Amino acid sequence: MRRATSVYLVDRVVPMLPERLSNGLCSLRPHEEKLCFSAVFEINKKAEVQSQWFGKTVINSNHRFTYEEAQEIIDSKGNGILGKEMMTLHNLAQKLRAERFKKGAIAFERAEARFDIDKSGKPIGVYAREETPSHHLVEEFMLLANKSVAAYIGKVKKGEAQRTFVYRIHDKPNEAKLQNLGYIAGQLGYKVRFDKIESAAKTMNTLLEKVRGSKAQNIVETLALRSMAKAIYATHNIGHYGLSFAYYTHFTSPIRRYPDMMVHRLLQHYLQGGKSANEKDYELKCKHSSEMEHMAANAERASIKYKMVEYMQDKVGMEFDGVISGVAERGVYVEINEGKIEGLAMLHTFKNDYFYFDEDNYRIVGRNTQKHYTLGDAVRVKVLRVNMEKRQLDYAIVNE
Secondary structure, X not given: OOOOEOEEOOOOEEOOOOHHXXXXXXXXXXXXXXXXXXXXXXXXXXXXXXXXXXXEXXXXXXXXXXXXXXXXXXXXXXXXXXXXXXXXXXXXXXXHHHHHHXXXXXXXXXXXXXXEEOOOOOEEEEEEEOOOHHHHHHHHHHHHHHHHHHHHHHOOOOOOOOOOOOEEEEOXXXXXXXXXXXXXXXXXXXXXXXXXXXXXHHHHHHHHHHHXXXXXXXXXXXXXXXXXXXXXXXXXXXXXXXXXXXXXOOOOOOOOEHHHHHHHHHHHHHHOOOOOOOXXXXXHHHHHHHHHHHHHHXXXXXXXXXXXXXXXXHHOOOEEEEEEEEEEOOEEEEEEXXXXXXXXXXXXXXXXXXXXXXXXXXXXXXXXXXXXXXXXXXXXXXXXXXXXXXXXXXXXXXXX
16 A cells, blocks of 8 residues: 555566566466456447446456557457457447547547667667557456446445545646647647637547647647646546546556555445445545655656666767757757657757747747747757756757
């Protein structure tokens, strides 16, 4: 409970549970009987749930796929081991996904940074991992289990009392941040208006669809995520805005998240007819879990930033293509295309003019030439300095 979550750093995992449990006894390794807590659904061809059951089970997995192996089967329309079963799951997942977005879920699909690491832990390659339909397949069935468990406990019949439970809640976005996102998107050439909070999800999806595949995609998706409220754990349910679910929890990862373990224990307690648990006690545990999740996310981001800077150590003087990802009083942030590694090009490194920060229009402007740099502009930069202690990269723009 104290650790509350596993922490995923670039070159290692700090597991919530002892490794003998997380990688051994509790891990769903193929051809071994394992004790589980299952959510079992009967689903028709339209991906509509006909019946559901929750309970303790024994599972013996007969194959363990990587995402890449599963994707190969999907791409080949069902060739390979368990091809027919894989395509059935894929088709159902795509229908569940389409229905979720139809009801107002937000389509965030940010590419994650991944590293090739040598034996000494040094990064020798960095790339962006894109989501594929095989990721969506796993995601949609996890979402189905999570929301169904939450609704099973959270929805109460007339005359029944609400029972204490652990929910994953996500509030509506911040209106001021949405307005700022709309303004910056406009500067990038994407005209959207976040006038009403009720239609913000639809507007957000329109914007994310417009930028997909463009040089501004990563920038806009980052800003869009920052405009969102943070999802947290709580005993009071307000629904999950980003997923557009009235009831949502975390049930599917008890090995790496303590809230899932709380959910398992509460669900089993209620399935056996137990009375409502102490709300105050669980609210404290929810608050602690949210705080530890936040700390773990910060550690993961710092780990990625450190390895990115380490990767660039031997590249001082080299040039890369990139896009401007941020504009500030002291210069512009540039995200190079290779691995989406961000650094700062300070104003004093700009040549052939005196440049200043035009705050109203979110750009850097040359006083004499009126030449300007703004978000999303394609530029070429040289790596000037690498500071491992501060995890900082200094770039200089060499041309457009």
